[in-house]
Amino acid sequence: MEPSREPDEPIHxxxxxxxxxxxEGDSVGFRADILDLRKGGLMALAGRITMAGIIHKxxxxxxxxxxxxxxxxxxxxxxxxxxxxxVASRGECCRxxxxxxxxxxGARLGDGFVSDLKQSFGGPLGCTHVNTLFQExxxxxxxxxxxxxxxxxxxxxxxxxxxLASRSLFFDAFFCEExxxxxxxxxxxxxxxxxxxxxxxxxxxxEHHEVRLRAEVELAGWRIRKLAGxxxxxxxxxxxxxxxxxxxxxxxxxxxxxxGGGMAKRCLERFGDRPEDARLLSALLGLGPGMTQVxxxxxxxxxPATRAxxxxxxxxxxxxxxxxxxxxxxxxxxFSAPDESTPDESD
Numbered sequence: 633m634e635p636s637r638e639p640d641e642p643i644h645x646x647x648x649x650x651x652x653x654x655x656e657g658d659s660v661g662f663r664a665d666i667l668d669l670r671k672g673g674l675m676a677l678a679g680r681i682t683m684a685g686i687i688h689k690x691x692x693x694x695x696x697x698x699x700x701x702x703x704x705x706x707x708x709x710x711x712x713x714x715x716x717x718x719v720a721s722r723g724e725c726c727r728x729x730x731x732x733x734x735x736x737x738g739a740r741l742g743d744g745f746v747s748d749l750k751q752s753f754g755g756p757l758g759c760t761h762v763n764t765l766f767q768e769x770x771x772x773x774x775x776x777x778x779x780x781x782x783x784x785x786x787x788x789x790x791x792x793x794x795x796l797a798s799r800s801l802f803f804d805a806f807f808c809e810e811x812x813x814x815x816x817x818x819x820x821x822x823x824x825x826x827x828x829x830x831x832x833x834x835x836x837x838x839e840h841h842e843v844r845l846r847a848e849v850e851l852a853g854w855r856i857r858k859l860a861g862x863x864x865x866x867x868x869x870x871x872x873x874x875x876x877x878x879x880x881x882x883x884x885x886x887x888x889x890x891x892g893g894g895m896a897k898r899c900l901e902r903f904g905d906r907p908e909d910a911r912l913l914s915a916l917l918g919l920g921p922g923m924t925q926v927x928x929x930x931x932x933x934x935x936p937a938t939r940a941x942x943x944x945x946x947x948x949x950x951x952x953x954x955x956x957x958x959x960x961x962x963x964x965x966x967f968s969a970p971d972e973s974t975p976d977e978s979d
Contacts, residue, residue: 644669665691678721688714705737764921779825817849820844
């Protein structure tokens with residue numbers, strides 16, 4: 633009997649989670665979390681050695697005005713960051729730029745917020761992971777506000793502290809020993825809106841929306857070989873079975889495109905002006921940021937693997953965040969001496 637095909641091995645999971653709860657008056661409290669869980673890999677970077685485990689774990693807490701989206705309060709916690717203070721970073725760490733987030737107080741979450749975020753916390757001013765989380769929070773605020781505006785005078789009344797809505801977005805990467813040049817990607821997005829509590833104090837489902845994507849992506853160049861998607865919406869309180877709607881035809885133009893430069897722009901050009909496809913857009917925008925974690929997850933030596941980089945990436949250099957900024961001490965430490973090791977392209 634021939635041996636069966638080895639199953640795809642999960643190598644990295646990213647989770648974004650957002651929860652809204654009723655505050656006083658028109659205030660809505662929120663909590664947003666990002667978790668990167670690496671399930672394999674071994675790599676040395678800037679004096680630190682990373683392996684499987686929790687890579688990033690960050691939280692945002694605060695409130696916004698339900699009518700305007702204005703950010704009222706904001707606090708944060710980062711229990712797990714990529715770069716803790718060390719000799720190579722000369723004492724700097726990923727938490728250092730977080731104070732800049734205070735500049736966002738008063739900004740309006742939802743449409744147009746990304747521009748404010750880039751100006752206050754983009755590139756070398758901030759953290760790419762916190763940016764990703766904030767953008768997902770803002771996208772969900774847009775859906776939340778749109779639903780309230782559609783309801784108008786029929787908008788549901790909730791008691792202070794009740795959950796109003798929640799969103800989860802999972803990115804999973806898989807690796808198969810038989811297809812060493814390819815990774816399989818899965819994205820699952822789910823939105824849940826709550827009706828007021830029942831007479832016994834139990835939560836009641838109002839709406840449940842889901843989007844699921846499956847992709848095959850080349851490790852070298854990040855070229856999309858296949859991309860398929862489906863979506864469905866279910867109504868409460870029974871949440872009866874509802875057929876999935878195939879969205880793969882709307883995704884055909886992304887085949888042979890790279891998840892590297894330009895992917896977000898293409899997604900926005902295609903779906904940015906279609907509110908009914910806002911969830912599909914959020915799911916698509918999760919592919920590129922999640923893919924950045926795959927290279928480290930497939931590294932099996934201390935030298936960073938070069939076979940999971942977007943086309944034209946070349947050698948590592950200044951990156952899109954505070955710690956990896958050009959001229960920063962971490963970059964100086966990384967490039968102060970010639971690299972004596974050559975990454976093995978076949979690792």
